[in-house]
Amino acid sequence: MNYKELQPDCEKCFGLCCVALYFSAIDGFPVNKDAGKPCINLKGDFKCKVHGELNKKGLKGCIAYDCIGAGQKVAQVTYLGHDWKKKPESSKQMFDVFIIMKQLHEMLWYLNEAVRLQYNNNINKEMLIKKIDEIKNITNLEAKSIIKLDLILTRMGVNKLLLQTSEFLRLKVNSDKKSLKGKKALGGGLNLMGADLRKKDLRGVNLSGAFLIAANLKNVDLSWTDLIGADLRDADLSGANLRNSIFITQAQINSAKGDVNTKLPESLSKPNHWLI
Template sequence: MTYENRVKYDKELYENLRVDCQKCFGFCCVALYFSASEGFPIDKDAGKPCINLQSDFKCAVHRNLKDKGLKGCTAYDCFGAGQRVAQSTYGGQDWRRNPETAKQMFDVFLVMRGLHEMLWYLTEALRIQCDSNMQEKISSMISETRKLTDLDADSLIRIDLVVHRSKVNPLLSKTSEALRAEACRGKKTALKAKKRIAGRLDFIGADLKKINLKGEDLRGAFLIAADLRGVDLSGADLIGADLRDADIRGANLSNSIFITQGQINSAKGDSNTKLPISIIRPAHWDK
């Protein structure tokens, strides 16, 4: 694949994996369980509409999520699954006009969200992977996963996400290991062991400004309110890391591994924060 075709291919994949609420039916505001303690408006059961969901499926407070402290809403990302289910799987038929299929729609949305999340990580892996053999394997898995998203509602519900993820994860891990090894080349010090919470590194509120984090394995790490100002996170694997209120002003994440839009949306950045080409700079950072 030529460089030009690769760029075009990546762009097409990313565009399909970005949220477009205008084409959705507010699935994330209905299908999910909410907890006020996690930054959502209220405690809400799955299948019950959020109090801020309007009749046109738009959020009444969307422009003020950050000001209202609704960090859960700010950070959530369906990876474009919402509009895919609304416009493709159900052909524009919403759950309010078709209440008999509402439960199925919500279940399908959750499956589609899982598939789109895997597609996001696979697309990132393809973008940063240099080994041609691995590129071929990743491309093949992207094609296989995209075919699953084309299935009808009944078939989508029957998909075992755990089984499919078991085929995706090794490709992501191998990509991460190769890139982290390259980023750590010549590095004299490694990140010292820290205490863990449920097996995940605990850096909650930690001052990490003077620590060399290039190429570090931060998968699933708790980086809540951590001070990462000016830190170079090149080659650091951030898949699943909790960046809520992490201060990344002036930090370099342009070559970080497996960062998502939702993680960036939940952090505190500025115009000096360097982001990967796959990430859109949050509008609320300028406020």
């Protein structure tokens, strides 16, 4: 699948993320906002009034958010270019479809990463490609069918393949012998908030779901480290090597700190606020 299909194109969307989602000011959004209500900064042409000032205004929630291409998919494919203003009777359904589509695109991102990371290894590659085709076909269904989708069942099939891929890739650096001793779990993930990890060998470590908020990861090699679902808000990735990190997303990168020396996979881009 072309990664461009999994990258946001706001010009082809109707500001769906700025309307469909619940916002909380404490999470770095402009104000507390109910789902289905337009953001105070959303203009009539679906553009953001303060898009060029997000960093200046400290709107970290807006900076980090990434719809993974779900916005334009719903706007241009599911609803054929008909926006929620012109068809208000369909607005609630459109917002619900967008939320589901975002999760489907997230699955597609991880599955495509699983294929990319394996290079010439053939473990589950055919199954991964088959699952990608299956999920992509679902994203092309009409709105009513997407609404009825059993997301839990769909996600279970995807998660099984992702787990197998992670375990296979982490064996490249004998990850089964590595652990972060003395680190307690918080809500199912390791609590590494504010931790100085610069001297830790994290290659091949399973950090899925870990809380890495404000952690110091300067110049750390995160090759074959599983970062799926890890909270990287304000984590310092300056000079870190994430080129072969497992299941890292643009949203995670957007929420972290980094610099020109941070090494990212080709599928990701360095945020503008890193380069200021």
